[in-house]
Amino acid sequence: MKVLVPVKRVVDYNVKIRVKADQTGVETANVKMSMNPFDEIAVEQAVRMKEAGQADEVIAVSIGPQQSQETIRTALAMGADRGILVQHDGEIQPLAVAKLLKAIVDAEGPGIVLCGKQAIDDDANQTAQMLSALLGWSQATFVSKLEIGDGEATATREVDGGLETIKVKLPAVCSVDLRLNEPRYASLPNIMKAKKKPIDMKTPADFGVDPTPRLTTVKVVEPPPRQAGVKVADVAELVSKLRNEAKVIS
Amino acid sequence: MSNLVIAEHDGAEIKPHTLNTIAAAQAAGGDIHVAVIGSGCQAAADAAAKIAGVSKVLMVDSAEYENQMAEAVAPAIVKLADGYSTIFAPANTFGKNVMPRVAALMDIQQLSEVSAVLGEKTYERPIYAGNAIATVKSSEPTDIVTVRMTSFEPVAAEGGSASIETVSGTGAQDLSSFVGQSVVSSDRPELTSAKIVISGGRGMQNGENFGMLEKVADKLGAAVGASRAAVDAGFVPNDYQVGQTGKVVAPDLYIAVGISGAIQHLAGMKDSKVIVAINKDDEAPIFQVADYGLVADLFDAVPALEKELG
Ligand SMILES: Cc1cc2nc3c(=O)[nH]c(=O)nc-3n(C[C@H](O)[C@H](O)[C@H](O)COP(=O)(O)OP(=O)(O)OC[C@H]3O[C@@H](n4cnc5c(N)ncnc54)[C@H](O)[C@@H]3O)c2cc1C
Numbered sequence: 001m002k003v004l005v006p007v008k009r010v011v012d013y014n015v016k017i018r019v020k021a022d023q024t025g026v027e028t029a030n031v032k033m034s035m036n037p038f039d040e041i042a043v044e045q046a047v048r049m050k051e052a053g054q055a056d057e058v059i060a061v062s063i064g065p066q067q068s069q070e071t072i073r074t075a076l077a078m079g080a081d082r083g084i085l086v087q088h089d090g091e092i093q094p095l096a097v098a099k100l101l102k103a104i105v106d107a108e109g110p111g112i113v114l115c116g117k118q119a120i121d122d123d124a125n126q127t128a129q130m131l132s133a134l135l136g137w138s139q140a141t142f143v144s145k146l147e148i149g150d151g152e153a154t155a156t157r158e159v160d161g162g163l164e165t166i167k168v169k170l171p172a173v174c175s176v177d178l179r180l181n182e183p184r185y186a187s188l189p190n191i192m193k194a195k196k197k198p199i200d201m202k203t204p205a206d207f208g209v210d211p212t213p214r215l216t217t218v219k220v221v222e223p224p225p226r227q228a229g230v231k232v233a234d235v236a237e238l239v240s241k242l243r244n245e246a247k248v249i250s
Numbered sequence: 251m252s253n254l255v256i257a258e259h260d261g262a263e264i265k266p267h268t269l270n271t272i273a274a275a276q277a278a279g280g281d282i283h284v285a286v287i288g289s290g291c292q293a294a295a296d297a298a299a300k301i302a303g304v305s306k307v308l309m310v311d312s313a314e315y316e317n318q319m320a321e322a323v324a325p326a327i328v329k330l331a332d333g334y335s336t337i338f339a340p341a342n343t344f345g346k347n348v349m350p351r352v353a354a355l356m357d358i359q360q361l362s363e364v365s366a367v368l369g370e371k372t373y374e375r376p377i378y379a380g381n382a383i384a385t386v387k388s389s390e391p392t393d394i395v396t397v398r399m400t401s402f403e404p405v406a407a408e409g410g411s412a413s414i415e416t417v418s419g420t421g422a423q424d425l426s427s428f429v430g431q432s433v434v435s436s437d438r439p440e441l442t443s444a445k446i447v448i449s450g451g452r453g454m455q456n457g458e459n460f461g462m463l464e465k466v467a468d469k470l471g472a473a474v475g476a477s478r479a480a481v482d483a484g485f486v487p488n489d490y491q492v493g494q495t496g497k498v499v500a501p502d503l504y505i506a507v508g509i510s511g512a513i514q515h516l517a518g519m520k521d522s523k524v525i526v527a528i529n530k531d532d533e534a535p536i537f538q539v540a541d542y543g544l545v546a547d548l549f550d551a552v553p554a555l556e557k558e559l560g
């Protein structure tokens with residue numbers, strides 16, 4: 001079966017982001033961009049499925065500006081076979097992303113879609129569940145263990161109370177959590193090979209999807225800063241301050 | 251105008267996050283109805299009817315909702331949705347799992363993890379791990395909102411007397427099924443609602459050493475949390491994780507022990523009222539957000555703390 005992996009280009013998780021002075025958003029010019037860390041885990045899982053003979057092709061899809069090709073190349077260097085870029089400049093929200101992904105799923109017919117559980121920029125945590133609903137497929141979110149069986153998959157999910165195991169009928173949409181696997185680093189030969197792998201270029205119009213945001217950003221501001229406090233000399237002083245100054249313990 | 255709150259419950263009881271979610275609905279104004287969707291959930295519906303400020307409970311009690319599978323619950327919410335201005339659910343793993351599915355079925359763009367309801371279809375929500383706060387305005391006919399629980403004080407669980415209306419189920423689904431769960435039960439308070447949280451990081455070195463934190467926690471009536479590094483290393487289970495991809499907590503007192511203070515960790519705890527950091531590295535970023543910092547070896551400081559608390 002084919003595996004489809006949506007990969008998003010985001011501000012690298014190590015970058016300390018800055019809010020734009022005009023409050024229209026977060027500064028993304030001249031900052032390091034990388035693949036959303038959860039999506040690296042999804043790519044790794046897909047490639048492992050291929051290595052285990054459970055998948056025969058891994059397709060990486062990104063929706064975003066021209067530069068999102070780099071994100072697809074990263075997936076190709078990790079072992080994905082080909083890419084699809086739906087080129088779109090400007091903001092696009094999860095429902096529109098899910099609609100585009102649905103159109104691609106309809107065309108490609110994958111047996112499973114592996115998304116990241118959330119993108120670390122907008123932290124929406126929506127795309128996988130929306131895609132699953134639009135397709136009328138099963139969903140397994142926040143997955144930390146995935147076993148592919150015959151016509152079904154068994155997924156362990158990280159939930160608030162601990163872990164939950166469910167069975168989902170294939171085809172399914174999964175969203176992967178951090179502890180599913182450790183993504184590999186692409187080797188130099190594989191990075192070179194990835195340059196020759198094909199990337200299909202598309203636009204939202206090709207799929208008849210309207211990418212206009214439904215939510216308008218009024219402004220983006222920095223959260224109120226926390227004042228750095230004081231250093232205490234020892235445990236006795238700490239406890240005394242917590243009792244008498246902060247009054248948070250009795 | 252009326253708003254619908256999707257209750258999180260276990261059939262017998264309403265889960266506390268529902269009360270924070272109702273508080274967010276109150277901020278929006280208008281009548282508040284609560285949906286209790288489950289299998290054998292009469293007791294939970296009765297409890298929901300007693301919550302302060304609730305005027306109606308919609309109970310959908312049918313076998314297909316056992317274990318709250320998203321594929322079953324989402325169509326039930328869609329069935330109830332008609333006519334509501336806003337549908338609210340908690341932004342925990344329950345709400346995050348089911349609400350985007352509801353939103354897509356209704357062709358609506360959801361608002362995730364809303365931290366303030368400003369009125370006029372306008373909301374605040376943290377983005378980039380809480381390093382920026384966006385004000386967003388919706389143009390949808392019905393807003394679908396998940397609520398950051400720590401941003402809203404829970405309403406009283408008692409004091410209301412709502413009517414209960416019974417709604418029929420939406421039918422069985424065969425897409426997914428529940429196999430089992432491993433839920434760690436503990437006598438300590440639940441992490442996201444505890445008044446005091448003590449968390450350990452990679453500096454704890456192993457799972458046994460978390461015993462030191464548990465002793466302090468028991469003296470303070472605190473919950474125990476952890477950094478991702480401590481969870482990944484297998485010191486403690488996944489449900490201990492505090493941070494961007496774990497739980498968001500905002501207790502009166504947060505004590506970070508052997509945690510460096512990565513932005514992804516800060517995202518989950520920097521709204522705590524008072525933060526204490528115990529770390530042997532005086533340059534650790536955690537000290538930049540700590541009200542009280544103690545530069546010390548945790549293996550000396552934590553036992554000393556336990557003793558000092560008497
Ligand atoms: C003020 C503001 C301004 C913004 N401006 C811009 C902008 O100018 N340009 C811009 O691109 N974005 C912009 N965004 C971000 C944009 O709104 C989000 O990308 C969108 O809301 C999707 O949310 P998410 O990525 O958090 O989705 P999630 O549901 O958290 O994503 C989960 C998973 O879905 C998949 N996925 C999501 N998006 C894509 C994608 N595009 N391609 C492939 N797979 C994907 C991935 O597997 C990902 O791990 C802005 C956001 C805000 C708040």
Ligand SMILES: Cc1cc2nc3c(=O)[nH]c(=O)nc-3n(C[C@H](O)[C@H](O)[C@H](O)COP(=O)(O)OP(=O)(O)OC[C@H]3O[C@@H](n4cnc5c(N)ncnc54)[C@H](O)[C@@H]3O)c2cc1C
Pocket residue numbers: 013037038120450451452453454476477478479480491492493494495496497507508509510511512513514515518528529530531534546547548549
């Ligand atoms: C996409 C993504 C999501 C993430 N989500 C989360 C999340 O939700 N939550 C989270 O916590 N992290 C998250 N992380 C990981 C985060 O970036 C950090 O790696 C992690 O928080 C580090 O954990 P730590 O502070 O315990 O470990 P370290 O950074 O290794 O810090 C250990 C600290 O312990 C101190 N120490 C060591 N020994 C002692 C001693 N004997 N006495 C006193 N102090 C001592 C050290 O000085 C050091 O400061 C995420 C990362 C990514 C990429």
